[in-house]
Amino acid sequence: MHRMNSYVTENLRNVCLLGHGDTGKTSLAEAMLFNAGASDRMGKVAEGNTTTDFDPEEVRRRISINVAMAPFEWKDAKVNLIDTPGYFDFVGEVMQGVRVADSAVIVVPAKGGGTVGTEKSWSYAVKMGIPRMFYVSKMDEENADFGAVLDGLRQRFGVSVTPMQIPIVEGERYVGFADVLTKKAYRFNKDKAEAAPMPEQVAARVDEAHEGLKEVIAGSDEALMDKFFSEEPFTDDETLSGIRKALLDGSLVPVYCGCGAANLSVRELMDAVVDYMPSPDGMGDVKAEKVGSGEAVALKADPDAPLSALVFKTVADQFVGKITIFRVFSGTMKADTLVYNPTTEKAEKLAQLFVMRGKKQINVDKLIAGDIGGVAKLQNTTTNDTLCSQATQVTLAKIEFPEANLTMAVEPRTKEDEDKINASLQRVAEEDPTFRTTINPETKQTLIHGIGEQHLDVAINKIKSKFGVSVNLIDAKVPYRETIKKKVKVEGKHKKQSGGRGQYGHVWIEFERGEAEELTFQETVFGGSVPRQYFPAVEKGLNECINKGVLAGYPVVNLKATLVDGSYHDVDSSEMAFKIAASLAYKKGLAMAGPVLLEPIAHIEVVIPDDNMGEIIGDLNKRRGRILGMNPQDGGLQQVVAELPLAETFKYATDLRSMTQGRGSFISYFERYEEAPPMVAQKIIDDARKTMSDDEDED
DSSP: OOOOOOOOGGGEEEEEEEOSTTSSHHHHHHHHHHHTTSSSSOOOGGGTOOSSOOSHHHHHHTSOOSOEEEEEEETTEEEEEEEOOOSGGGHHHHHHHHHTOSEEEEEEETTTOOOHHHHHHHHHHHHHTOOEEEEEEOTTSTTOOHHHHHHHHHHHHOTTEEESEEEEEETTEEEEEEETTTTEEEEEETTEEEEEOOOHHHHHHHHHHHHHHHHHHHTTOHHHHHHHHTTOOOOHHHHHHHHHHHHHHTSOEEEEEOBTTTTBSOHHHHHHHHHHSOOGGGGOOEEEEETTTOOEEEEOSOTTSOOEEEEEEEEEETTTEEEEEEEEEESEEETTOEEEETTTTEEEEOOOEEEEETTEEEEESEEETTOEEEEEOOSSOOTTOEEEOSSSOEEEOOOOOOOOOEEEEEEESSHHHHHHHHHHHHHHHHHOTTOEEEEOTTTOOEEEEESSHHHHHHHHHHHHHHHOOOEEEEOOOOOOEEEEOSOEEEEEEEEEOSSSSOEEEEEEEEEEEOSSSSOEEEEOOOTTSSOGGGHHHHHHHHHHHTTSOSSSSOOBOSEEEEEEEEEOOTTTOOHHHHHHHHHHHHHHHHHHSOEEEEEEEEEEEEEEEGGGHHHHHHHHHHTTOEEEEEEEETTTEEEEEEEEEGGGTTTHHHHHHHHHTTOOEEEEEEEEEEEOOHHHHHHHHHHHHHHHHHHHHHO
């Protein structure tokens, strides 16, 4: 593999491949690498040998899971191609790719056309303010329909969507294309496009598209507009700068077509990326903040400017250790130098710098403004950190990751797995900011939180393949509570007088609902019936008991206990005896005081398309949700604010996705406890008692 040449910033292109799952992004990347001579054969997704899908999980599942780099050289430029996953569970990886791209190619299949994934890709690119192109892929498949796909894209995204190629199809076969700009036709000879006569059936469409394109180019400049109206031809330079301007301001979204897997019309897309897409310095100043003051500063995408680089991905490699992947936004990063991390306030020593092509590392001496590369073994740097010089301390805008809101519990399969589970989950979380792991101190469960079921499944397989830890995924336990509704007065007496020293403790306690969550203990003992030195023992006995309620063994909250009376024995009374007496009173008292089960309630905010409103509200009602309000949002969306039992939120992410085809999203947080309805409570109590009796049987 040849070393990468050195490039100047204006000859760099950072292009992100976006689109729904299974639209052909990875195959397109393969064809581009092959055409550029960066690989000597085209890998196939089905065979698990592509450059950008190298993770064992990607090979096994035949889908992209991670954002991956595929740099290549084409027409005197270096293109950093960023291949992203299409499945929604791995949206965090897409966010990483989009943040460091200066443009996007959105891949849409010729059969079926635009989908939710297309919409999401478009909105990510628009949000980041980067120009975009469409590539209609899989043109060689039966029932491929470029016209229908183009119409659908124009309907959905507006008239800026402009064809740059019209496919030539003969007898259902994709045999070539016409170039809209030059009005020339090409036929495929194997995977090369060779000049050919323009077929009659496409000539009229090409003329119409050519006029449309000229109008868009004219719109980028007043002088060109005058030329357009007086029907003067544009020079090549005018055409080129017009297309670039229109792409940058979003008034032109070019559409190309072809097939990545068969390498048809991929070179033309590569030409378009280099000719029309902006270089890093064509995207304007780099926005950053001064460390300390938070003041906005504008940095130039220039190798001589002060250094700023954003870490957008971290890889935990079991052989190399930690690999930190970043984009240099300004200045130059050199191997074997010190850089500063303002987040951790530590200097980091850079070792050998490299660029990544899939898993392959190609060593470089430096990385200039606009380029993307990696370094191994940084101690104190993680995803979203900025690296800069100590002299000019700045931070770059962080990647906004979606909330992880699908929760499952993991249980280790063996004792050995138990010892290693938390460390290995932490390593996965370090690699993937959309994955979180927590331990619930009450249920003692290790919980994992992610975007979807496939996401959590991949995480579990990762800790097995990378760190040798095997776990089972199980439902998360809900931390219920118990309390009482009535006031009762009960006696607790512990008396033992057989052989040796006796034990004697005797109390009367009033139990009632209290204000505070934790136990409120008081005493109104009259005339020393229980000596003062035993009060702490009574309180301690009750505090040990409230961890387990009488209904289902859940912690008891809002309990007020008042020691009102009792008796003692000069010789046989002890702290232990009074502790036991208090616990006897507790068990008897709570059973008589109208014990109830409390369930945790979450506050939830769901954002969905207007069309899904009825179904979503119906579903929330079915889950015992309470709708608190509805707020219209931009872009035909609605926000539904509700309260929902926490038990119903753990897997809500999966159900919401299927109800809204992946368009819906939500956030939730714990609000309060409230009494569970009798039917619900009874089921929880029955389940808990069954678990308790199973545990006792095992003992």
